[in-house]
Amino acid sequence: MAAGVLAEPPGIDCVFSDGRRMRRIVGTGPVLLVRDLLAGLAEMVHPHGTVDAPGTVNAYLVGLRDMAVFMQDRGVCGGAGVLTRGLLAEYWMQADRLRESTTRLMLAAFGTAAGGVLQPGVRALLDGRHFTPAQHRPPLVPYTRQEWEQLHQVCRRTADEAFAAHRQAVRAAARGQDPREGGWNADNQRWLLLRLGPSSDRQIGEYLGCDGTWVNKRGGIRTASDELFPDVSVVIAYRLLLGIYSGIVPDGIAGLGVGDIDWAGDATVLLSYVKGRTAAESLTLPRKAARLLEQWLEHSAVARGHAPAGLRASLWLYYAYSGRSRWQTTMDVSTQGLWARRNGVQADRRRIRTTYLSLRDRSRWHGSSRSAIDPNHTPAVEGDHYLTAATPAQKDAVESIIEDAQHDMLRRAQPPVILAGSDAADLARRYPGLISRMNLDDTAIAGLLSGEQDVFTAACADPLSGLHGPPGKPCPARPWVCLLCPLAVFTPRHAPNLLRLKAFFARQWQQMPSEQFMAVFGPYSTRIGQILDRYPGPLLTAAASSLDGAADSDAGMPLRPEERTT
DSSP states (O other): OOEEEETTTTEEEEEOTTSOEEEEEOOSSOHHHHHHHHHHHHHHBTTTSSBOSHHHHHHHHHHHHHHHHHHHHTTOOSOGGGOOHHHHHHHHHHSOHHHHHHHHHHHHHHHTTTOOOOOHHHHHHHTSOOSSOOOOOOOOOOOOHHHHHHHHHHHHHHHHHHHHHHHHHHHHHHHOOOHHHHOSOHHHHHHHHHHHOSOOHHHHHHHHTSOHHHHHHTTOSHHHHHHHSOOHHHHHHHHHHHHHHHOOOHHHHHTOBGGGEEEOSSSOEEEEEEOTTSOEEEEEOOHHHHHHHHHHHHHTHHHHHHSOGGGTTBTTOEEOSSSSOSEESOOOHHHHHHHHHHHTOOOOHHHHHHHHHHHSOOGGGTTOTTOOSOTTSOHHHHIIIIITSOOHHHHHHHHHHHHHHHHHHHHHHSOOEEOSSOOHHHHHHHOHHHHHHHTOOHHHHHHHHHTTTBOSSSEESOTTSOSSSOTTSOOOOOGGGGGGOTTEEEOGGGHHHHHHHHHHHHHHHHHSOHHHHHHHTHHHHHHHHHHHHTSOHHHHHHHHHHHTTGGGSOTTSOOOGGGOOO
């Protein structure tokens, strides 16, 4: 059994998948409650559950002891079955996130896997939301351009220099021969290592029939071994480079195997990896990343040939000259931190992905209805980890987009300016707010009423204002854009063209997908209806009669070839 509950005193005895064993005693709180919680914890230990390390069990025991002391102070004497909804809510409302999460999971496991009895209110509370909100990590800040270039150059130089030395060592081994016959020289050393694999001075001495001290006095074998068999520092450089070139999540890079690489031709690689937050994913690698993987497979081929059969499938296989296990496929954080300090760089693999995404061209995601940068992310993930951690230039761009959107919303909220007559005095009397808002004088009003400043659908208060184009130049906006422009004034003489534009929208609706139509013409189609509803009925009837069927075609409308419907 992987885990069992100790009776007297209450405790837990666990055996983990790696052979480690752990025994802990819990001497506080109501005995029955402690045993029930321990029974739930035992059901969560590997192979029944996901708990598979002493540190994780200790974290659960922290919550268990805290809850046991709390319930003892409240006079609880029985097991988990006597706990009420009110008691649990009182405990979890004052507990921190760790204690609430661990005790929730132990009670849930006791009530399901261990077959324990819980009150109905308690079960409903377990299925509900946590009382303590999750602590969000601060957003990851992208590397500055200088830091990014420095990291890339260090990794590229480390990988390329090691690969060049590896190729020279392989060529030297091809020129060498058995040192027992040809003597002890550099080529013969590499010839021997190519056949024996990574070896110590003592092992080489045994092969030569001498003591390892003799080998050590002649320079040893370590330099030749490092050239033929990449060590952990070289693996770190390759892994960081793959993240820089592809943007794959760190846990996906760390868990790659040789079988995850699918070569689709000479230059295309489809890489399958597991993303811890979601599940299995795949990515067609950029050319640089594909070439890097090709280089690493050649670089590690000699070491892979001497490795134990069970480890050869791991992509990041290397030989460690110290430690209990010489052949390694993983590395701890401290090793990577030491490598970064030695090379004078910052090597946070999570920030590498953040920087990659911040620099990536996002044009192919334009128009996504999700309003998210990366289709693999939810908007919440992007907001927490990417959008809030932008460079100064990106922040300025985001603020400009927000300002433009706010101005656009304000313009849409303003009612359209529609005149029922052509008298300037009537305009001044009925629209004082318009005059003050648009800074119109008598000359401008006369131009609006006379038609001197007419465009296709309206009269423009200032065609050179630069609202939709460069200041001082004629407005380049399409005819329908005037419908939402604050400078547009609609008079009776514009009714025929408004009707033609409305018919144009109807034809576009018939030939375009509804989602595309609403994205392109939706706001304008709604606005033109509001404008025409303000015109008198006889005026619209007369305007429709004057068209005499012209509204059914694009003739006479200022359209581009790709915008025509007939």
